[in-house]
Amino acid sequence: MLNKRVKIYISIIIALGLSFIIYSILNIPINRIVDIILFVFFAALAESMPIYVTKELAVSVAFAIDLMAILIFGPYQGALIASLGMTFRFPKYPDGRRVHIFNLPYYKVLFNASQLALSVGIGGLAYEYTGGIPATYIYPRYLLSAVLAAIVYYLLNTFIVAILLSLLLNKSFKYILTKDFKWMIPNFLFLAFLGIIMSEAFIRIGYISFILLFIPLLMIRYMFKLYMDSKQSYYDTINVLVKALDAKDKYTAGHSKNVEKIAALLCREFGLSESQTEMVRIAALLHDIGKIGVKEEVLNKPGKLTDEELSIIKEHPQKGYEILRDVPALKEASLWVKYHHEWYDGSGYPDGIKGDEIPLEAQILSLADVFDALVSDRPYRKAFSQEEAYKIILEHERTQFSPKIINAFKKAFEKNREEFKHDI
Numbered sequence: 001m002l003n004k005r006v007k008i009y010i011s012i013i014i015a016l017g018l019s020f021i022i023y024s025i026l027n028i029p030i031n032r033i034v035d036i037i038l039f040v041f042f043a044a045l046a047e048s049m050p051i052y053v054t055k056e057l058a059v060s061v062a063f064a065i066d067l068m069a070i071l072i073f074g075p076y077q078g079a080l081i082a083s084l085g086m087t088f089r090f091p092k093y094p095d096g097r098r099v100h101i102f103n104l105p106y107y108k109v110l111f112n113a114s115q116l117a118l119s120v121g122i123g124g125l126a127y128e129y130t131g132g133i134p135a136t137y138i139y140p141r142y143l144l145s146a147v148l149a150a151i152v153y154y155l156l157n158t159f160i161v162a163i164l165l166s167l168l169l170n171k172s173f174k175y176i177l178t179k180d181f182k183w184m185i186p187n188f189l190f191l192a193f194l195g196i197i198m199s200e201a202f203i204r205i206g207y208i209s210f211i212l213l214f215i216p217l218l219m220i221r222y223m224f225k226l227y228m229d230s231k232q233s234y235y236d237t238i239n240v241l242v243k244a245l246d247a248k249d250k251y252t253a254g255h256s257k258n259v260e261k262i263a264a265l266l267c268r269e270f271g272l273s274e275s276q277t278e279m280v281r282i283a284a285l286l287h288d289i290g291k292i293g294v295k296e297e298v299l300n301k302p303g304k305l306t307d308e309e310l311s312i313i314k315e316h317p318q319k320g321y322e323i324l325r326d327v328p329a330l331k332e333a334s335l336w337v338k339y340h341h342e343w344y345d346g347s348g349y350p351d352g353i354k355g356d357e358i359p360l361e362a363q364i365l366s367l368a369d370v371f372d373a374l375v376s377d378r379p380y381r382k383a384f385s386q387e388e389a390y391k392i393i394l395e396h397e398r399t400q401f402s403p404k405i406i407n408a409f410k411k412a413f414e415k416n417r418e419e420f421k422h423d424i
Contacts, residue, residue, distance in 0.1 A: 006167045013118070014114045017083070017111075017114020018114055020076075020117045021079065023076065024080040025080065036080065039065070040080075043062060043066060044084070044088040047060055047062045047085050048090045050091050059184065061194075062082075062086075063154070063191040063195065066081070067149070067191070071138060071196070072199055072203065075128060076121065078123075087101055115160045118156065119160065123150070124149060138196060138200050158177070162177050178268065194213075198213045238282060242256045242257070245288060255373070256284065256287065258372040258376075260281045261419060262372060262419070263365055263368040264280070264281055265420075266405070269411050279332065280333075283365060287369060289319075289324065289337070290323065291313075291316045294313065298312055298313065317341050318350045321334045321335065337365070339358055340362050340365040340366045342358045342362065343399065344363075347399075363405045366405075375389045386417070393409060394410075
């Protein structure tokens with residue numbers, strides 16, 4: 001059920017967007033109707049072929065088509081083409097469902113069309129107000145105007161959707177931008193460049209440019225989809241290993257997922273790149289994989305472990321390293337797994353390294369691992385509260401944890417307290 005703030009926000013965007021669309025319809029030049037219909041078809045086709053990066057997020061080549069509509073038809077017809085393309089799309093979701101205008105809630109259809117009309121339309125106005133003339137050669141005179149139009153379109157589209165997600169999920173606007181949209185910038189840069197090239201080609205040689213450029217665009221999409229499919233298979237394999245470990249150790253079921261979540265928050269505080277963060281997340285999921293060789297009666301023993309049993313448990317970082325080190329993509333991450341029980345003062349295991357000898361990524365895994373262990377039930381004790389766990393972590397500064405990792409933890413905890421909850 002949508003809350004009041006979300007309903008008000010959606011209503012405002014729909015009212016503004018529909019006004020823009022209606023004005024655009026009333027000002028369609030009769031001699032451009034066929035061209036507009038054809039571009040709506042191409043826009044709908046592009047919107048219907050998204051590539052899902054996650055179950056919720058997808059990228060498509062529609063941005064390039066919408067930018068073409070701006071540069072060729074101007075702000076009003078461009079907004080109409082983009083909004084109708086969005087309205088008549090028919091993409092297939094990851095679960096196999098095909099969605100279209102007749103099986104989506106009306107407010108979603110109206111919001112999607114309206115926010116796109118506003119983003120594209122205002123982007124088109126920026127193009128004209130900075131000197132750009134639609135359907136005129138772009139290079140070199142109007143190139144900067146075209147780039148500005150692309151930036152305005154992208155930023156407005158991003159902000160409108162990010163505000164909605166912020167209201168729906170009750171997360172800060174900044175959190176949504178950095179978590180869900182930061183990774184899209186390279187995609188925007190490529191599609192903006194492509195949209196400008198395609199516009200220039202269309203203005204010079206007409207619809208034959210679609211044959212010359214749209215087909216290669218589909219090939220690029222196909223190759224990217226193959227890459228994403230192979231990446232998904234990679235993650236599926238990792239998740240199978242994690243589930244196997246969860247099934248073996250009932251007390252730590254869900255632990256790896258929680259460590260992944262906390263580790264990602266700490267990576268953000270250190271300003272690590274998306275690729276670095278992704279590798280830390282993978283290492284977090286696999287940090288206890290060495291326990292897969294430990295007997296269940298030891299893992300699930302309700303009482304205190306004997307010295308021999310404790311020694312067996314302490315072998316898991318080294319075993320995890322040995323399991324992962326021969327996988328080329330995980331060679332670096334295998335070291336982080338090996339060192340995630342090392343202490344800042346050198347009293348950890350397996351190698352007893354200390355200080356900056358411990359890789360930052362291993363320190364991130366270590367703190368995330370300890371915090372989630374503290375706030376979850378174990379065979380020998382009940383879970384600590386979040387506040388108790390927070391104090392215990394701080395008490396171990398300069399012994400178990402470095403000052404820099406403690407500082408990052410404080411900031412991440414204050415900003416994202418809910419994310420630190422233990423989820424089973």
